[in-house]
Amino acid sequence: MRAYVTLDLETTGLEPRKDRIIEIGAVKVQGGMVTGEYATLVNPRMEIPERITALTGISDEMVQGKPYVREALEGLLEFCENLPLLGHNLMFDYSFVKHNAVNLDMDFEKEGMDTLKLSRILLPDLPSRSLQNLRVHYQIPQGDAHRALEDARTTYKLYERLRQEYEEQHPELFCPVPLFYKVKKQGPITPAQKRYLQDLIKYHRIDLNVEVESLTKNEASRLIDTILGTYGKIER
Template sequence: MVNSYVCFDLETTGLSPEKDEIIEIGAVKVEEGKVIERFSRFVKPDQPISPMVTALTGISNDMVADAGPTDQTIYDFLYFCGEYPVVGHNLMFDYRFTYRYAKKYYMDFQKEGLDTLKIARKVLPDLPSKSLENLCSHYGIVNSSAHRAYHDALATAKLYQTLKYYFGTSEEKLFTAAPLVWKQKKIQPATKRQKEYLKELAKYHKIDINSDLETLTRSEASRMIDKILFQHGRMERQRGSWPVKK
């Protein structure tokens, strides 16, 4: 049964570990049920934080503007985790993002862990919602600032301790750490035709793409094409070619 661990949570710009970005990391280190160390850092994303994400998390572009170098933040967080198993609510969501960032900066994040969401699904099957907010409400756990990484990490640690108190003896296997396994999807570069089409669209509509076409992935190029077509419309075809608008 895991009694010492690092419980962590991320705030991100979206749900995809392949294309979205971390904007905040929060964690607590717990030994024998007591918090002994805390971690809280902003991460500045490459793309601006959207108003929707700011509305959900309360994190604005101004708040992350002075965040330190991302590679140093990731290194510091991995050092904070050390050899401890990790705990999280819907843990694989946060693990995937962290694993991808670690790999990007040539670091390792192979961990064992426990997911309070999986535990709750087993021991509280009749509870309508297994969200962190609802589980905290169910057990009277106060989360003073939901959707902020550190506060959600602390609330999750309290939730884990509560679940272990009530079910640790009868469901001991649920409180044993297991290896976390995730294989990152292979990133496919944009096709030659996608890059040519983007150049044609930019020339036709007289717009700047503001991206290095050679570094785009296939999905990024597809989204960019869709955005241009939505905002500016299609090109009118004349005699089998794409004419430049005058």
């Protein structure tokens, strides 16, 4: 029986180009049994939106002193080894990891399986195929919903239930497939951008909700444009 790693993330939003990872949860499965887990909060170096804290329970205070994304991803990549991934709406989680990995010069090319795609094919009559609705449908117990490790555990249990019920009739659906997500590397903020941004913040007395040093070149450019459009230029 194949081995795989179930992956789930919590993030500050839905767009990997501008939002950030705040928690990683992963479960290693071999022979249908859990053989290891990896979990960490991630300091996004920005304020966590209130709506995300309300959804996940993860606050700014909780991520203080936690690893930055480079250290967190190094641990994840080591944990995953060369195993395929499993996820519920897997491309969402994969896109965030891939986006950060490319920016940090890390290699993350994977095959994967998606319980959302499986459930759409195998359970077409259900009114919803969200992870939580499928958990209730199969009476899978869970602790904290919308926390990465708990959701990864639930996804593993859901996959094994689907596999037990349907793999014999539909073995092709349970084979990992290559995951394709193209990412263009974004370099870090330039020294000139950093100086100008810091001058704008000081001049307009702006309380920024993100660490300037953590910005990419593109993020810094968008932020500068936003400040100029909102507050105007520095008058000499």
